[in-house]
Amino acid sequence: MHKRDFIDLRSFSREELEQILLDAEAIKSGQKDVSQVLSGKTLGMLFSVASTRTRLSFLAGTRQMGGHAEYLNTGDLQLKNRETVTDTAKVMDRFLDGLIVRMYDMKSYGSGREALETIAANTSFPVINALDDKDHPCQVMSDVLTIKEQLGPDFRKKKVLLTWGFAQRQKSPGVTHSMMSAAALLGMNLEVAFPEGFEPDEAYINFAKKQAALSGGRLSFSHNMMAAAEGADVIYVKSWKALNLSDEDELAIKNSVRADWCLSSRHFEAASQHAVYMDCLPSIRGEEVTAEVKDGPRSIIFDEAGNRLYMQKAIMNFVFEKIKAPHHIPLFT
Incomplete structure (x- = not known):
């Protein structure tokens, strides 16, 4: 074999x-x-x-x-x-x-x-x-396991928000791409939010759109973290590199949008009542996410890691x- x-x-x-x-x-x-x-x-x-x-x-x-x-x-x-x-x-x-x-x-x-x-x-x-x-297929499969544990057997119907978050360090878009693929294949409801200029690889977007249509899943995109948080059952923050910008242009955009792309408690006010916070770690308090959220009662990041x-x-x-x-x-x- x-x-x-x-x-x-x-x-x-x-x-x-x-x-x-x-x-x-x-x-x-x-x-x-x-x-x-x-x-x-x-x-x-x-x-x-x-x-x-x-x-x-x-x-x-x-x-x-x-x-x-x-x-x-x-x-x-x-x-x-x-x-x-x-x-x-x-x-x-x-x-x-x-x-x-x-x-x-x-x-x-x-x-x-x-x-x-x-x-x-x-x-x-x-x-x-x-x-x-x-x-990052191993991470995302573990993330889906965690989402299923938290949301129950009808987890596919729940809204998962994967949002870009500001980070000084350039990071791989691997989690974003694998999450789009997994969600589309499994028929999940996924929204991906990011500032303009930080679009995922077009090949992954096209694959996910096609598979979501076949599986009955839902895939949407947003350039507004607050709007995307509306009704979310999971808010997952992840930074990734801009694939089509120079390092200088990427840094300029990141610095200009930093205040709007740090996940905080106000985003959870727009989310569902029992929404949970996820990130694959490492994350820096005050960059991708506030300490209040990362260390708060909604955070399941260490269950996710386990x-x-x-x-x-x-x-x-x-x-x-x-x-x-x-x-x-x-x-x-």
Whole structure:
């Protein structure tokens, strides 16, 4: 059976995403045992960008599934000395049973995805996207799990607002793109708010519009955070880089709209009575969100972070159950 990578949610069906969600729920409740799925397997974790939740949840998840994950910083490998991604991947293919990759450079949009695709094309094991410059599928699947837990079985009918928030640092639009893909495939009601100039990648917008029409979901866009917050059941704040602006123009726009794009309690006054606050972390109090909201009773950010462990296990179970254990080949024939 051919391997299955987990790189871009657009590559999956609604049924597959629903199965992964069900598995995560079963793993969390103890109804599904995955403690031996990775027995005897060694996974690499190739990271060129800092990580807390993704790194820790994969390390713990792999161990709890009977395997071993080895953290590999690109700065410690011969990639630092200009060894190619292709050569690196082919060597790793001789040693590892899977690879979890976080690799991107926001100065070169698309270069991270190109690297992941190169690795996937030159390995026989599953490759899992731990955030590139286009997608963050593991984070978003965990987010959907959290939304379902909070809103109940009819979560698809509830309004989820994913809003851009001011941040000094340039961040990947991966969460935004993956959330649009997941929501559209699953038939969710999603509104995405952002200042003019911070539009998501057109390819993801077109995919999400088409899939939402097929799934019965709802996808809308807004340039006004306050208006978009009206009636929201979830308000999720996430900053991302402007894809079509120079750094100078992006900074000028960000500074000019900062006051209007910091999520605060006044936005929740417009939301539904029981609306909750989400963000994937890290977030800076006073930038994307006020401390009052981030540390307040509506915040479920640490429950959201905790669900990363169960979702990583469900994803690893999904990709590894698709392949058979390699046959033992004799040394001499």
